[in-house]
Amino acid sequence: MDFTIPRHVEAIAHRVRQFVEEEAIPLESELLRSGADLSVEMVQELRRKARAAKLWAPTMPKAWGGMGLNIQEIAPVFEAAGRSLLGPLAIHCAAPDEGNMHLLHKFADEVQTERFLVPLAKGETFSAFSMTEPPPGAGSDPRMILTRAVRDGGDWVINGHKWLTSNGLLADFFIIMAVTDPDAHPYQGTTQFLAPRETPGIHILRDVPVMGGVDFGGHVEIRYEDVRLPHSAILGSEGQGFMLAQSRLGPARLTHCMRWTGIAQRALEIATDYASGREAFGGALTGHQAVQWMLADSEMELKIGRLLIHEAAWRLAQGEQARVETSIAKVQVAETVSRVLDRCVQICGGRGISRDLPLSTWYEKSRAFRIYDGASEVHRMVVARDVIKRYGAAEQG
Template identity: 40%
Template sequence: MTVTARAREIGDRVEAFVRDVIVAYEPDPRCRSHGPSEDLVVEMRHKAQAAGVLTPHILPGGSHLSHAETAYVLTRSGLSPLGPLAVNTAAPDEGNMYLLGKMGSSEQKAHFLAPMIDGTARSAFFMTEPAAEGGAGSDPSMMQTTCRQDGNHWVINGRKAFITGAEGAKVGIVMAKADEGACMFLVDLPHPAIRIDRVLDTIDSSMPGGHAEITIDNLRVPADQMLGNPGEGFKYAQVRLAPARLTHCMRWLGCCIRANEIATDYANRRHAFGKPLVDHEGVGFMLAENLIDLKQAELMIDWCAGVLDTGSLGTVESSMTKVAVSEALMRIADRCVQVMGGTGVTRDTIVEQTFREIRAFRIYDGPTEVHKWSLAKKIKRDWKDAQS
């Protein structure tokens, strides 16, 4: 896909900033098991703002780059696990900004979206619920969190799980079900009615605030903080869904590009059995397979971005892309660790973290198996339609 001059100029500045400034932060002790600390995020964003690369995918006036242009920029922001945080293209904020930019009222944009765009407010998306309690996960129709209208407010009760970035977030998007169907609310955080029960210890560590279990106890939300109308929550979730799946692919592609660079450098410098590792077929072939998987991932992302740029919801295409890219990146990350041997499992480089983050990526935004199941249902529907 042809890269526009605008995207290339923005993306190349983002890449230079990430490589020249942010990579140096990777061994910072403020990078912790539940994600980078708030003061580290603030420090990096101040530098991004000074460099003119903060929130680069949203243009002055609030319009977005096209999805194809976003792919070029976000891939480069992902060259370090800290890059998306530093330049404000990270999940869940990027997807939440996209949703509010598309569907928020002018008042909602002014109050909730503006501080997210300027990088002073992080956000959290409250949809997933505890599996042990039978709540919503890959099947959102299982949602148990409820909302009921009480005058000019709505009252929300329920439990949520795996809520990324809830600790330290200033903006919350809460999903609950009413008699009319699913609803989506905008909430100022922290809020006394939203309690963080615990932050889970997980395999990944790139997102500030980690992933929390939440109790929502009689949360009262003004009616004008509902996004859209009662019963439209799943419709709005669909607006966010495919682009957010795709931007995950973009960012982690960037991280795997960098991991492969590190593994390639190691294989060319490290000698064993009388020659550089890269000259051993078992190692050289792994790096060759990485190049193939990197290019296939890039092409899938570009294809899906092109579909979204036509105005399509891209539900099927984003499912296909999420499966293909997450699985390809998992193979790449695994090979990078293998090529580097003992060094690959240490935290001396980002290769070890990349492996952990990509392993988690195969689950969030829909596990591979759920996407394949959904695609198989479509295959059956299409076959039946062709017979009639």
């Protein structure tokens, strides 16, 4: 395995980090102070600056203004962007648009590419991926999808109920997972559709309020009611929905890990800075072993997380599915981020709880990472199946 970061990628990551320091973090502080929500105009202004600095869309082809980096190369770049929650939005590598761009880049036909992907890659539009349904529909077990698409002449008519569709408040189009052949196994009977926002029958019921306050673009509940789409709205082929979802979610899980590692790393720096300057019981907090161990454990766990990200990214870059490695990285990094942020809040005491620092907001917002794109328990199930398959058979044999 080769984890060498090419020099040109290191240079990009360095520039992204500087951009985040100079442009994103001042706005982040301003929003923390005022309690205001991030507006579309603020994001567009950040994006204008990012494009001007030639720090745009790391995963997209250079022909569309992107940086053309592969899954391994983006790790340090996404981590640098992730040092502020505004960084990925600024340089256009935030979820869910980043995962949707990856999906479209792989599977959209020429017409779909021109209509949906190119404007998205340029930052002219927003997108959403609509898979999860409220009970009794699909959540952790995506095979339970209830949303149906039924053929009607040359069209498909979609009916269903989804929720937690991120970016749904702003999305110019939705990628909808729906069952097209209820008699087939869901892995062969489910299809993805590209639905422009203005399609009649897309009813946004509400933005679901979530822990950590308002998220840019929201996480909406939607009723799809007789949403009529032409056959050409199918992404990939009929019945390929799960295969496409897997190709989107594998890398998307890793990119979440990369971005959240950036936040956790910055949290560690903030907490260390506080502990160095704050005195208690006759010396700096950094002189107390309990604090030192919290710092050391955080540093060690972040390092383990990065190595796991690199391994899974390396395997994906070799053309492997890397399902188990991606699951291992997702669990480890999501839980590491939770632990690191918890320790950093603890080290900063009352200041950690206050909104004077971003730690309390990150602590709240990061909690969802142990649930979305597969709860930790579900990824452990994937890892356990692999362990049992490999070692269980040997035991019996």
